[in-house]
Amino acid sequence: MLSRLVRLPSTWISFGIILFIVLLGFFGPLLAPHDPLAGGGTLLAPPTFAHPFGTDYLGRDVFSRILAGAPVSVLSALEVAGIALVAGAIPGLLSVYLGRAFEWLTLRLVDTLIALPFLVFAVAMTALLGNGISQAMLSVGILLAPMFYRVARASAMSVIASQYVESAVLSGSSTAWVLRRHVWPKVVAPIGIALANAAGAGLVIVASLTFLGIGVQPPAPTWGGMLASDLGYLDYQPYAPLFPIVLIVLTVWALNLAADVLRDVSGESGRILLKRRALRRAKKRAVRRPVPIPRES
Amino acid sequence: MSAQEPLLEVSGLDVFYGRGSARKQAIFDATFSIAPGEVVGLIGETGSGKSTLARTILGLIKPDNGVIRFEGADLATLGHRQRQLFRRSGAVQYVFQDPLRSLDPDFTLEESIAEPLLSSGAHSRAEVATKVREYFRQVRLDEGLLSRLPGQVSGGQRQRAAIARALISEPRLLILDEPVSALDSANRVQILELLQNLASPSVSLLFISHDLGSVAGITDRVVVLYRGRIVEIDTTDAIVNDPIHPYTQLLVGSAPILGSGPSDRAWRDDIRSRLGAD
Numbered sequence: 001m002l003s004r005l006v007r008l009p010s011t012w013i014s015f016g017i018i019l020f021i022v023l024l025g026f027f028g029p030l031l032a033p034h035d036p037l038a039g040g041g042t043l044l045a046p047p048t049f050a051h052p053f054g055t056d057y058l059g060r061d062v063f064s065r066i067l068a069g070a071p072v073s074v075l076s077a078l079e080v081a082g083i084a085l086v087a088g089a090i091p092g093l094l095s096v097y098l099g100r101a102f103e104w105l106t107l108r109l110v111d112t113l114i115a116l117p118f119l120v121f122a123v124a125m126t127a128l129l130g131n132g133i134s135q136a137m138l139s140v141g142i143l144l145a146p147m148f149y150r151v152a153r154a155s156a157m158s159v160i161a162s163q164y165v166e167s168a169v170l171s172g173s174s175t176a177w178v179l180r181r182h183v184w185p186k187v188v189a190p191i192g193i194a195l196a197n198a199a200g201a202g203l204v205i206v207a208s209l210t211f212l213g214i215g216v217q218p219p220a221p222t223w224g225g226m227l228a229s230d231l232g233y234l235d236y237q238p239y240a241p242l243f244p245i246v247l248i249v250l251t252v253w254a255l256n257l258a259a260d261v262l263r264d265v266s267g268e269s270g271r272i273l274l275k276r277r278a279l280r281r282a283k284k285r286a287v288r289r290p291v292p293i294p295r296e297s
Numbered sequence: 298m299s300a301q302e303p304l305l306e307v308s309g310l311d312v313f314y315g316r317g318s319a320r321k322q323a324i325f326d327a328t329f330s331i332a333p334g335e336v337v338g339l340i341g342e343t344g345s346g347k348s349t350l351a352r353t354i355l356g357l358i359k360p361d362n363g364v365i366r367f368e369g370a371d372l373a374t375l376g377h378r379q380r381q382l383f384r385r386s387g388a389v390q391y392v393f394q395d396p397l398r399s400l401d402p403d404f405t406l407e408e409s410i411a412e413p414l415l416s417s418g419a420h421s422r423a424e425v426a427t428k429v430r431e432y433f434r435q436v437r438l439d440e441g442l443l444s445r446l447p448g449q450v451s452g453g454q455r456q457r458a459a460i461a462r463a464l465i466s467e468p469r470l471l472i473l474d475e476p477v478s479a480l481d482s483a484n485r486v487q488i489l490e491l492l493q494n495l496a497s498p499s500v501s502l503l504f505i506s507h508d509l510g511s512v513a514g515i516t517d518r519v520v521v522l523y524r525g526r527i528v529e530i531d532t533t534d535a536i537v538n539d540p541i542h543p544y545t546q547l548l549v550g551s552a553p554i555l556g557s558g559p560s561d562r563a564w565r566d567d568i569r570s571r572l573g574a575d
Contacts, residue, residue, distance in 0.1 A: 163393055164401040164409075170355060171413035171466065172385030181412075182401055 004265040011261050017254035021247075024067070025074035032064035036221050044236045053243050057233050058219075062226070066243055069221035073206060074251065076137050076215075080202030081195050083141025088148025089191050093183075095149075096156045097175075110146040118143055118205060119212075126214050136215035140205050144198050151194045155187045189262055196259035200252040207248050223248055302369070303330035304501050305354070305470055310363030312346075312353050323349045325526045327363070331470065334498040338512035338533065339505045340548060341522035347505045350522065351472050354503075355391055356380050367470070385417045387466025394475040396455035400447040406433075406458045407443040413466045432461040436491060453484030457491070464495070471495070472503045477511055489515060509548050513537055521545045523572075543568050 005011050029036075034051075041059035045051060053062035095103045118140070125139035126132075159165060165182050173181075207224030209215045216222050223244040230240040312324035323346050331337050341347045352358045354365055356372060365372040367389065375383060383389075393399035400409045410429045414420045420428075433440060436457040447455050456476060463471055473492065477485040493515045496502055506512045512519070519536045521529040521544065528542040540546045547568045 163395070163399040164404075166357070167391070167393065167399045167462075168401075168412060168416065170357075170384060170391050171387070171416065171462075172381055172383075173412070173416035174381070177416045181416075185403060 005261065008261055008265065010257055014254045014257035014261060017250060018258060021070075021074050021251045021254070022078070024070040025078075026071070028067035028070035032061075032067040034061035034064040036060060036065040036068035037219050044233060046237075054237065054240065056226075056240070057229065062240070062243060065221040065226060066223070066247065069223050069226060069244075072133060072210070072216055072220070073203065073223040073248075076133055076206050077199050077203035077251075079137045080141045080144060080206065081199040083138060084144035084148050084198050084202075085191070085195055087142060088145035089152040089194075092149035092152030093156050093187065095153050096160055106149065110149050113143060113146045116143065119208065122205075122209055123212075123214060131214065131217065133215045136206070136209050140202060140209075144201065147198060148191065148194050151190050152187060155190045156183055159183045159186050189265075192262045193259045196255045196262065200255035200259075203248060203251055203255070207244075301332050303366075304333045304335075304368060305331040305503075306364070306366040307350075307354065308364050308366075310350070310353065310365065311361045312349055312358060313361050314349075323525050324353065324360075327522075327527050329520050329527060329530055331501050331503060333469070334496070334501055335518065336496045336502045336504065336516045338509075338516035338519040339503060339522060340507070340509050340512065340519055342507055345522045346525040347507075347522055348474055349525075351391070351474055351503070351505055354472065355389065356384075387413060387468055389470045389472065390463035390466060390468035392456075392459050392463050392471065392473045392476050395479050396452070396459040397447060397479075399459055400455065400462075402447055405444050405446055406438075406450070409447070410458060410462045410465055413462065428465055429461075432465045433458075435464065436461045451484070452480050453487060456480060456484070456488055460488075460491070460495075468500065470501045470503065472505070474505045475507070476504075478506070478508070485511065509537070521548065543571050547572070 037060065039058035039060050041051070041055050041061070043055065043059045044057055045055040045059075047054045051061050051063065053066065056062055056065070091106045095106050121143055122136055122139045126135050129135040129138075159182055162182075165178055168178050168182060206215065207222075207227065210222040210224035211228040213225075213228075216225060218225065227241050227244045227248075230237070230244070233240065307330065308328045310324055310327040311322065314321050314323050327350060329337075339347050339350065349358060353360050354372070356375065360373055363373070372380075372383070400406070404412070407426075407429055410432065411425045414425045414428065415422075429443070430440060433443060438454060438457050438461070442450055442454060442458075447458070450458070456479075460473075460476070476492070477488050480488060489511065492502065492504070496515070502515075504512050504516060509519070513533055513536075516533045519529075519531065519533050520527055521536070521542065523542070523544040529536065529540070529545045531541075536545060537549060540549045547565060550565065550568075
């Protein structure tokens, strides 16, 4: 699968952008040229050399705030995806093996979680556990877990019911062997796709929550929070919301593209897709370099 | 042959499906045996219980009554661990009807054939690789196909690979569930030839099919299964030339190449109505 992955340009584009955003999440605050919390400059100043993205309504440097807001926005989205993965995929895989009682219990739990509306649950959790970023992440992660549960369970079930697993069992293969050699390679691709989707969804939800003032308290900068405050000054700085918006959209787009790439190259369909692409390319080459028509002698 | 201790002995086997009011008997009091080196055909129409009987012998379905003895040991009472050890010994192997589904689509043919040996952990990789090539040649496949995936080879080549996978653990009983019904006629003949050559004093075959014509050429004896009951067991010659049970007569009469008996429609309808009255 890896060799198929590196042949696609979309892989390099999507994973390149994701890597850039993740690095921004880790090192963004260190690169900020100004103190993101220090006001006192010109209010709502247009972009200048000293302030590349201008200043906000308190005179704070927007560029520094974007960089300083990256960890909360990006890493928390990854954290959401991680929590959802652990809380969803592992019970999903186990539900296929651990008997009917566990299966029934987890399925009902998942149905309940699916029925809860996202933002209402997050607001209720912060009301219960206090307003903090980790509480908000936990609630969002738990709410995304059903997606992983279903994806992991569905793909494990289809593999377990297959004849090649039965064939392996008949030749005396242990459960560990079947899981490692047959189930895991087929489950990892759909889980990877769900992970990329969840990180994208997580980023939007974290941005929405911070936009509503849940999770992170002002004056700490976040992309969603900046977007919310920028909207109040559209008359003076109509371009200001673009900075956080472009970053949010770019990250979500890259994550969705990565999910698409993973889906395209995984399994049988991936092989067919790549073969079709190779065929198309070969045809194009053939058109570009027409076969010389032999002259009649 | 009859003086020998049977390799497989099935007696009084009852199998039920479902629970409560949906409970339905699939196999009724099945009794038959296979001698070492014998090729036995298990013939019956779709839904007659052929595959259920095979899966019960393999331990995939638990019988409600009866005994399944393999080389004297009762298979029906094996525990989970004992059954795994028995399967790992490779004494009984199974070839599925559709090799496209029974071979992992992401495994190369080499990996698929090597799996029974590798999963037991008792063989070195070099040893396994040599054996895979040996059996690949035995089923007359070109070594260049070893690195291909099941989807990249023809139906006939896939079924040969599936047979090689079953043979690599050197079974004493090979159960083949409709191994040629998914193949075109040219491949069918080749696979049947290959199976005919396989039969030896050390390997017995249980050949499951709905088509008497495709097994009559290679089997020593035929077991006829009808609606979950064994209605006739005899040598292939006797079954083909002198069928006793009306259903067997119908089977023989319906096979165009074997058509020694009357095969007009009125005759078949008559037999069907007599069977329905049972």
